[in-house]
Amino acid sequence: MKVLLTGGAGYIGTHVAVELIEQGHGVVIADDLSNSSAEAVRRVEQITGASIPLVVVDLSRPGQADHVLAEHPVDAVIHLAAFKAVGESVAQPLEYYRNNIDSTLELLAAMKRHGVSRFVFSSSGTAYEEPITLPLVETAPTGLAATNPYSRSKAIIERILVDVAASDPDLQVAILRYFNPVGNHPSGLIGEDPLGIPNNLMPFVSQVAGGRRDRVSVFGDTYDTPDGTGVRDYVHVMDLATGHVAALATLAPGVEAYNLGTGRGTSVLELIAAYSAVVGRQIPYEIVPPRPGDAAATYANVDKANRELHWRATRSLEDACRDAWAWQSANPRGYES
Amino acid sequence: MKVLLTGGAGYIGTHVAVELIEQGHGVVIADDLSNSSAEAVRRVEQITGASIPLVVVDLSRPGQADHVLAEHPVDAVIHLAAFKAVGESVAQPLEYYRNNIDSTLELLAAMKRHGVSRFVFSSSGTAYEEPITLPLVETAPTGLAATNPYSRSKAIIERILVDVAASDPDLQVAILRYFNPVGNHPSGLIGEDPLGIPNNLMPFVSQVAGGRRDRVSVFGDTYDTPDGTGVRDYVHVMDLATGHVAALATLAPGVEAYNLGTGRGTSVLELIAAYSAVVGRQIPYEIVPPRPGDAAATYANVDKANRELHWRATRSLEDACRDAWAWQSANPRGYES
Numbered sequence: 227m228k229v230l231l232t233g234g235a236g237y238i239g240t241h242v243a244v245e246l247i248e249q250g251h252g253v254v255i256a257d258d259l260s261n262s263s264a265e266a267v268r269r270v271e272q273i274t275g276a277s278i279p280l281v282v283v284d285l286s287r288p289g290q291a292d293h294v295l296a297e298h299p300v301d302a303v304i305h306l307a308a309f310k311a312v313g314e315s316v317a318q319p320l321e322y323y324r325n326n327i328d329s330t331l332e333l334l335a336a337m338k339r340h341g342v343s344r345f346v347f348s349s350s351g352t353a354y355e356e357p358i359t360l361p362l363v364e365t366a367p368t369g370l371a372a373t374n375p376y377s378r379s380k381a382i383i384e385r386i387l388v389d390v391a392a393s394d395p396d397l398q399v400a401i402l403r404y405f406n407p408v409g410n411h412p413s414g415l416i417g418e419d420p421l422g423i424p425n426n427l428m429p430f431v432s433q434v435a436g437g438r439r440d441r442v443s444v445f446g447d448t449y450d451t452p453d454g455t456g457v458r459d460y461v462h463v464m465d466l467a468t469g470h471v472a473a474l475a476t477l478a479p480g481v482e483a484y485n486l487g488t489g490r491g492t493s494v495l496e497l498i499a500a501y502s503a504v505v506g507r508q509i510p511y512e513i514v515p516p517r518p519g520d521a522a523a524t525y526a527n528v529d530k531a532n533r534e535l536h537w538r539a540t541r542s543l544e545d546a547c548r549d550a551w552a553w554q555s556a557n558p559r560g561y562e563s
Numbered sequence: 564m565k566v567l568l569t570g571g572a573g574y575i576g577t578h579v580a581v582e583l584i585e586q587g588h589g590v591v592i593a594d595d596l597s598n599s600s601a602e603a604v605r606r607v608e609q610i611t612g613a614s615i616p617l618v619v620v621d622l623s624r625p626g627q628a629d630h631v632l633a634e635h636p637v638d639a640v641i642h643l644a645a646f647k648a649v650g651e652s653v654a655q656p657l658e659y660y661r662n663n664i665d666s667t668l669e670l671l672a673a674m675k676r677h678g679v680s681r682f683v684f685s686s687s688g689t690a691y692e693e694p695i696t697l698p699l700v701e702t703a704p705t706g707l708a709a710t711n712p713y714s715r716s717k718a719i720i721e722r723i724l725v726d727v728a729a730s731d732p733d734l735q736v737a738i739l740r741y742f743n744p745v746g747n748h749p750s751g752l753i754g755e756d757p758l759g760i761p762n763n764l765m766p767f768v769s770q771v772a773g774g775r776r777d778r779v780s781v782f783g784d785t786y787d788t789p790d791g792t793g794v795r796d797y798v799h800v801m802d803l804a805t806g807h808v809a810a811l812a813t814l815a816p817g818v819e820a821y822n823l824g825t826g827r828g829t830s831v832l833e834l835i836a837a838y839s840a841v842v843g844r845q846i847p848y849e850i851v852p853p854r855p856g857d858a859a860a861t862y863a864n865v866d867k868a869n870r871e872l873h874w875r876a877t878r879s880l881e882d883a884c885r886d887a888w889a890w891q892s893a894n895p896r897g898y899e900s
Contacts (some may be wrong), residue, residue: 288625302806319726320675331661338657368708370722377824378726385707389656389715 227344227473228252230300232285232333233307234278235262236416238348238407240270242304245467246387249476254298256286257307261421265561269415274430281511286328291336300473302344302474305333305382308379311425312519315376326379327386334397335391343396344477345472348386351405351459351485351524352377360491364403364483374519384483389424391481393563399475399480405459405526406486408497409546410553417553418463419560427494428460428546431501434509442509444494446516449523455494456516457523459487462541462549472535487526488539497543504547564681564811565589569622569639569670570620571615572599574755575685575744575800577607579641580806581753584611588811591635595621598758603687603708603896606752623665628673638683639811642670647724648762649689649856652713657673663716664723671727671734680733681814683807686721688796688824688861689714690741697828698864701740702819713854721820728818733891736817737810740826740856742796742863745834746883754890755800756897764831765797765883768838771846771889777871781831783853786860794852794860796824799878799886824863825876834880840886 229246233239239262243253247270248354255267259282266454267280268563279298283290286348308326309315315322330347336418337345355371370380382403389398392412408428410417417429423439433439446455476482492500495511529539557563568584570576571592573827576599580590584607592604596619604617614637620627622644645663646652667684674682691699692708705718721738728734745765746753755768760776761767772775784791806823813819829837832848838847868874893899 316726317730319723319730320668320672323664323723324672325728327660327664331657335661367708368632370718371704371706373710375726378722386656386660386713387661389653389712393654394657 227301228256229255229474230256230294230298231328232256232303232305235259235264235280236306238466239306239462240416241265241411241467242470243270243278244273246469247276247468249471253444254279254281254300256283256285257501258282262420266416273411273413273415282518284457286325287330290462291332292339293416295340296334297539298529300342302318302346303333303337303342304346304470304474306349307366312376313375313425313480315374316519319375322375322379327382330383330386330512338394344398344474346388346400346402346473347383349380349401349403351403351487352379353384353403353527357523358524360523361489361525362485362529363527364485370449373521384542395479397479398477400432400477401474401481401483403471403483405461405485405524407463408460409462409464409541409549412549412552414552414556417550417557419429427497428550431498432550433505433511435501435551436554436558438558440510442511443514444511445514445520447513451493451494451523453493456520457491457493459490459525460492460497460543460546461487461539462546463508465541469531469535469537472537476535480484484531484535485526486529486531487528489528491523492543493526500543501547504544504551519559521558565591566640567591567593567635567640569593569632569640569666570597570796571644572601572603572617573643573887576643577753578590578748578800578804579807580607581610582808584613588626589879591616591637592649593618593620593622593631593728595619599897600756603753607844610748610750610752622669622783623662623823627667628669629676632673632679637679639683639887640670640674640679641683641807641811642667643685645685645757647713649711649713650762652711652854655710658684659712659716664719667720667723671757675731681735681811683737683739684720684724686717686738686740686767687714688740688863690717690721690740695844695858695861697860698826699822700864701822701867710858725818730868732816734815735814736815736822737814738818739740739806739810740822741803741822742822742861744800745797745879746799746886747798748801749766749886749889751889751893756889756894764834765887768835768846769887771887772838772842773891774896775895778845779848780851781848784850788830788860790830790832791859794828794830794862796827796862797829797834797880797883798824798876799883800880802876806868806874807870821868821872823868824865826865828860828861829880837880838884841881841888
């Protein structure tokens with residue numbers, strides 16, 4: 227299949243691109259490069275030996291998705307492009323709703339015009355409504371009672387997809403609810419490269435390990451969890467990438483949602499300890515106030531993906547830390563290096 | 564106050580315009596005229612003696628709301644513009660979500676740029692999540708489990724408003740959850756003028772009473788209601804209009820939601836009987852299958868609007884039928900007549 231990968235220059239997108247190409251698919255990347263780099267796409271070409279068209283475009287703008295599909299006929303769309311920072315979504319909800327919802331609406335309308343019916347959507351384990359019951363199962367509701375505007379934008383899009391599929395019997399949709407992606411390609415050529423201070427834990431730890439920052443900010447240690455720090459289900463981004471290819475292969479008319487996680491919870495302090503073991507020294511950290519909108523603990527039930535996609539995460543947290551350290555060491559300032 | 568009334572050429576908008584002007588406010592109308600008529604605005608001018616600027620614009624398109632507010636400085640926005648047909652929203656969910664959400668996002672962003680902080684939003688009593696408990700109280704959740712894409716678009720916008728107000732302490736929002744508006748200005752100069760076959764009951768009954776259609780289609784008679792037909796809370800549109808002006812006067816920083824209804828449920832057959840009494844003959848009807856997405860019964864608890872807005876509906880269903888018949892008799896083909 228030829229696949230349009232939106233947000234394909236980003237952290238998850240580059241890894242999905244590698245996996246798609248290695249499994250014999252063709253890839254076109256559309257990305258506005260607002261939080262990613264054209265260099266990342268060149269690195270994917272370096273890893274895979276493939277040539278990858280990169281269309282620099284804001285898909286949330288009217289008509290842009292249509293132009294992309296007119297120029298690049300594809301069999302499927304994997305839609306990763308989105309604003310994704312929880313804290314920023316609280317401060318700038320209008321921009322988050324606009325960008326995330328509109329890009330999806332534009333893509334779906336353009337797909338209909340160009341006869342493309344396969345759609346894989348990048349959702350989030352944070353789209354489940356509060357209060358949550360652990361482990362999170364796909365049948366739990368996602369909706370407006372998710373914890374923050376970013377997560378609500380994902381829940382809204384999930385519901386839009388269900389409504390659009392109900393009105394269009396050809397549409398085939400897989401919703402992938404990511405838990406917390408970490409690690410990177412073992413080559414160390416691609417990885418997570420956040421703008422400014424990292425919002426996610428692993429790149430923050432990597433930057434401290436590499437000396438770019440003094441210490442890790444641990445957001446809260448009084449959560450109702452074993453060590454008081456937040457518990458997340460960290461899934462290796464290479465596992466996440468194989469999950470996308472498996473979802474693409476399993477598409478059928480209608481909408482199915484899948485958790486992509488490991489099924490295990492890890493605390494912030496446990497992750498810092500695992501990373502410290504990889505680098506052979508203690509990573510310094512300090513406890514700071516919790517961030518608004520953060521949940522105490524989340525981890526997935528992954529039986530459905532295992533059963534229907536024949537997928538499971540096979541890489542360990544240690545694998546992720548080792549790969550992240552390889553990326554950080556070779557690229558201390560990310561793709562700028 | 565000078566007020567921008569979006570969708571102001573429509574059924575509810577024209578009545579709100581009359582009421583605003585009669586209470587001393589200035590009005591600018593923005594409307595794309597996709598389901599309304601410039602003649603309606605002329606009729607409002609005829610009733611009120613005021614001159615009303617009409618900007619013909621699709622506010623969901625990028626930059627259009629900004630142009631309107633640049634050209635017409637206002638103190639407040641009453642946002643009624645939306646696609647509103649339940650059945651159509653099931654068939655065309657993409658267009659409903661796009662139009663209804665984007666017009667609101669564009670307005671809010673433009674208001675921020677122009678320093679406008681007062682916003683009254685036209686929501687719906689159908690935005691409450693299923694299963695509902697009667698009477699509907701404002702504390703009941705609105706959300707993605709509302710019954711159809713139209714209603715979900717309203718629930719989504721309500722939540723966006725809460726998030727935007729949380730990020731912007733200046734913003735003052737009233738969410739008005741309409742129940743079923745009926746009737747019209749007693750002059751018979753303005754009224755509900757649907758394109759094609761009416762989706763709402765009262766204009767359908769009016770068109771049958773006027774001989775434009777043979778009989779009323781009653782969508783289902785096996786609901787769990789006293790006579791098996793759907794039960795709704797029909798509120799006179801002139802009462803609804805005074806509710807908007809009351810909400811505008813009561814705005815304060817943050818978001819408050821109000822049901823605007825009568826607090827009483829009326830069945831389809833009861834409404835047909837009331838209209839038949841006004842015209843002095845039985846309006847013919849036939850039972851047809853229920854419409855997807857229609858609820859069996861809804862009616863409001865209106866204590867909050869009564870307490871905080873000092874508002875209550877004062878007009879009866881008979882008033883509404885009499886006014887609707889005056890409008891229908893004088894304008895048998897609506898504004899085309």
